[in-house]
Amino acid sequence: MALSPEVLAEMYRRMLRIRLFEESAQALKTEGVIPGSIHLSIGQEAEIVGACMAVERRDYMLGNHRSHGHPIGKGAALAPLMAELLGRRTGVNQGKGGSMHLADFSVGSLGESSIVGSGIPVAAGAALAAQLRGEDRVCLCFFGDGASNEGMFHEGLNLAAIWHLPVIYLCENNGYGATTSAREVVAVTDIADRAAGYGIPGEIVDGQDVVAVHEVVTRAVERARRGEGPTLVEAKTYRYDNHAFGLHIENYRTTEEREQWLRRDPIPLLRDRLVADGVLSDDAAKTVEDEARAEVAAAVDFARTSPFPEPAEAFDHLFTVPLPARTAG
Amino acid sequence: MAKTTYLMAIGEAMREEMERDPSVFILGEDVANNLYGSTSNFVEDFGKERVRNTPISEGAIAGAATGAAMAGMRPIADFNIAPFMYVAMDQIVSMTAKSTYIYGGQTKVPVVMRAVMLYGNGNAAQHSDRPYPTFMTVPGLKIIAPSSAYDVKGMLKSAIRDDDPVLCFEDGNCWFTAEDLPDEEYLVPLGVADVKREGTDVTVVGIAGAVPQALAAAELLAEEGVSVEVVDPRTLAPMDTDTILASVEKTGRLVVADPAHEVCSAASQIAAVVAEHGFWHLQAPIVRVTTPQIHIPFAPPLEAPLFPSSERIAAAVRSVLE
Numbered sequence: 001m002a003l004s005p006e007v008l009a010e011m012y013r014r015m016l017r018i019r020l021f022e023e024s025a026q027a028l029k030t031e032g033v034i035p036g037s038i039h040l041s042i043g044q045e046a047e048i049v050g051a052c053m054a055v056e057r058r059d060y061m062l063g064n065h066r067s068h069g070h071p072i073g074k075g076a077a078l079a080p081l082m083a084e085l086l087g088r089r090t091g092v093n094q095g096k097g098g099s100m101h102l103a104d105f106s107v108g109s110l111g112e113s114s115i116v117g118s119g120i121p122v123a124a125g126a127a128l129a130a131q132l133r134g135e136d137r138v139c140l141c142f143f144g145d146g147a148s149n150e151g152m153f154h155e156g157l158n159l160a161a162i163w164h165l166p167v168i169y170l171c172e173n174n175g176y177g178a179t180t181s182a183r184e185v186v187a188v189t190d191i192a193d194r195a196a197g198y199g200i201p202g203e204i205v206d207g208q209d210v211v212a213v214h215e216v217v218t219r220a221v222e223r224a225r226r227g228e229g230p231t232l233v234e235a236k237t238y239r240y241d242n243h244a245f246g247l248h249i250e251n252y253r254t255t256e257e258r259e260q261w262l263r264r265d266p267i268p269l270l271r272d273r274l275v276a277d278g279v280l281s282d283d284a285a286k287t288v289e290d291e292a293r294a295e296v297a298a299a300v301d302f303a304r305t306s307p308f309p310e311p312a313e314a315f316d317h318l319f320t321v322p323l324p325a326r327t328a329g
Numbered sequence: 330m331a332k333t334t335y336l337m338a339i340g341e342a343m344r345e346e347m348e349r350d351p352s353v354f355i356l357g358e359d360v361a362n363n364l365y366g367s368t369s370n371f372v373e374d375f376g377k378e379r380v381r382n383t384p385i386s387e388g389a390i391a392g393a394a395t396g397a398a399m400a401g402m403r404p405i406a407d408f409n410i411a412p413f414m415y416v417a418m419d420q421i422v423s424m425t426a427k428s429t430y431i432y433g434g435q436t437k438v439p440v441v442m443r444a445v446m447l448y449g450n451g452n453a454a455q456h457s458d459r460p461y462p463t464f465m466t467v468p469g470l471k472i473i474a475p476s477s478a479y480d481v482k483g484m485l486k487s488a489i490r491d492d493d494p495v496l497c498f499e500d501g502n503c504w505f506t507a508e509d510l511p512d513e514e515y516l517v518p519l520g521v522a523d524v525k526r527e528g529t530d531v532t533v534v535g536i537a538g539a540v541p542q543a544l545a546a547a548e549l550l551a552e553e554g555v556s557v558e559v560v561d562p563r564t565l566a567p568m569d570t571d572t573i574l575a576s577v578e579k580t581g582r583l584v585v586a587d588p589a590h591e592v593c594s595a596a597s598q599i600a601a602v603v604a605e606h607g608f609w610h611l612q613a614p615i616v617r618v619t620t621p622q623i624h625i626p627f628a629p630p631l632e633a634p635l636f637p638s639s640e641r642i643a644a645a646v647r648s649v650l651e
């Protein structure tokens with residue numbers, strides 16, 4: 001089914017938001033106002049938005065350390081995300097999580113978790129909850145090529161498969177886990193092939209093509225909603241930046257490889273296509289760009305002017321229902 | 330009124346809570362087939378959806394229970410024997426314990442994780458650990474180690490209703506101890522210690538299976554004219570240290586009996602708290618009676634002496650009275 005012009009324009013808008021959010025994060029990190037490490041999604045916007053827009057707001061989502069883009073893809077407000085990067089009280093996690101745990105539960109997130117592979121079984125559990133209650137909810141779980149080598153990948157996919165859980169496991173294969181090539185450490189050429197070991201479909205998709213990703217993930221979502229169980233989708237993509245900001249190791253990949261992927265930068269790819277197809281006029285595209293730029297700028301302003309939490313707030317949120325206070329713990 | 334064993338009490342607690350709240354369900358290895366004795370007739374009464382056999386995948390059990398809890402269910406994850414939880418260590422520490430905090434209170438994780446600790450049957454090193462101290466070092470987990478049928482039933486019910494993750498370490502040595510339980514429903518609150526026996530000369534804090542041993546030691550010592558107060562913290566994290574400190578204030582002497590390995594045991598934590606906050610009430614050094622820092626060996630004559638028995642506890646009490 002062809003996507004409506006509105007949906008295509010919204011895809012472009014969300015991809016741009018991610019790109020511009022990430023560029024601002026880069027600048028703020030350079031300036032020194034973002035503590036900790038940040039892992040950028042620049043280059044991966046299409047697979048993020050294509051997948052996120054194939055599910056509904058009520059559907060669950062889990063991400064990983066490289067998850068600035070996932071909440072944005074699912075429609076989260078930018079300001080609390082940016083404030084979280086700066087460790088502010090107005091941040092989506094009230095300053096408790098930062099870049100590597102940037103989760104907005106109001107758009108269905110159940111966590112963006114920085115232990116590689118750790119979200120995979122949790123996603124199965126969320127889907128199990130939906131299944132047990134007879135709710136029409138699926139769970140979209142993002143993880144990297146590197147994470148597919150973790151034991152939790154095996155345990156989680158097997159569990160989701162035997163119980164026919166409504167999960168879409170979306171492997172963002174950007175070719176590398178930190179500085180290690182997937183070719184070196186993954187025994188199969190395509191991670192999607194691993195699906196066969198769990199008796200579930202494995203789909204490969206061009207991660208630079210938002211429409212293609214949307215189509216494949218939509219198919220997986222439909223299958224999940226029909227109660228037929230999980231799908232493993234492998235989106236072939238590339239991160240244009242270092243593994244983590246400021247980690248200046250580039251000897252593990254070639255300039256030619258990077259340039260080849262840059263020629264398939266998902267943002268101009270989509271823009272050109274939308275303009276050529278008459279979905280967006282040049283002016284309309286420009287308006288989307290200006291609006292996204294303004295939204296990100298407002299988010300940065302909001303973050304900068306927000307207060308830090310008070311030191312005593314470190315003791316909040318350990319428990320939902322704290323036990324009676326005692327002399328010592 | 331029939332006597333109820335500790336093991337039966339576990340089953341009653343889960344059964345009552347499952348009847349009361351449809352969001353409660355059990356998952357774990359062999360739970361549908363009642364391998365460990367606490368889910369007798371559960372499948373018949375609740376169905377396989379709510380009494381779910383899992384693959385032998387402890388990480389997935391912990392993770393799926395956590396995800397289901399975050400998505401509004403109240404799972405009871407049965408890990409069978411406590412050391413199997415090591416396989417799920419990362420999920421329990423990174424996901425179960427940290428999600429409420431790291432997401433700034435956006436989510437709650439009302440999950441119960443149960444496991445039994447086995448002793449004295451030649452289970453050897455890999456099946457005999459008492460891992461609660463390891464988990465006590467992790468903020469964000471409520472940890473209980475009930476020592477009686479009454480407590481395990483009332484505390485497990487409270488744990489299932491609690492909105493935070495609760496790890497329940499059940500003591501295999503207590504499985505077949507029995508007592509009369511009330512016919513009417515009752516709860517035992519988390520975070521409240523219990524004085525199991527009042528006394529005036531020495532406080533013995535007992536953990537899990539060491540509580541019955543401490544009570545036996547108190548009986549023995551009473552014949553020698555020594556009055557022992559036995560305190561059971563019941564909840565190990567966060568612990569009701571006030572009850573322990575109040576007891577030490579009264580008796581001036583402290584022995585802590587803990588089946589865990591000595592280093593960084595629950596006993597270590599209790600000793601540290603009393604040294605810090607109750608020092609001026611102490612008339613003698615604190616003594617810990619724990620499992621020595623060696624693996625649990627197989628041969629019965631090797632294993633038996635390592636446990637904090639009533640004899641070892643009694644000897645420790647005598648030593649603080651010298």
Ligand SMILES: Cc1ncc(C[n+]2csc(CCOP(=O)(O)OP(=O)(O)O)c2C)c(N)n1
Pocket residue numbers: 039065066114115116143144145146147148172174176177178243
């Ligand atoms: C369990 C664990 N091991 C190692 C790390 C360190 N680490 C962080 S990200 C990363 C690479 C992950 O690669 P991949 O899953 O492909 O995700 P990508 O960064 O490429 O998006 C590593 C090794 C970690 N966070 N957690």
Ligand SMILES: [Mg+2]
Pocket residue numbers: 144145146172173174175176177178
């Ligand atoms: Mg990768």
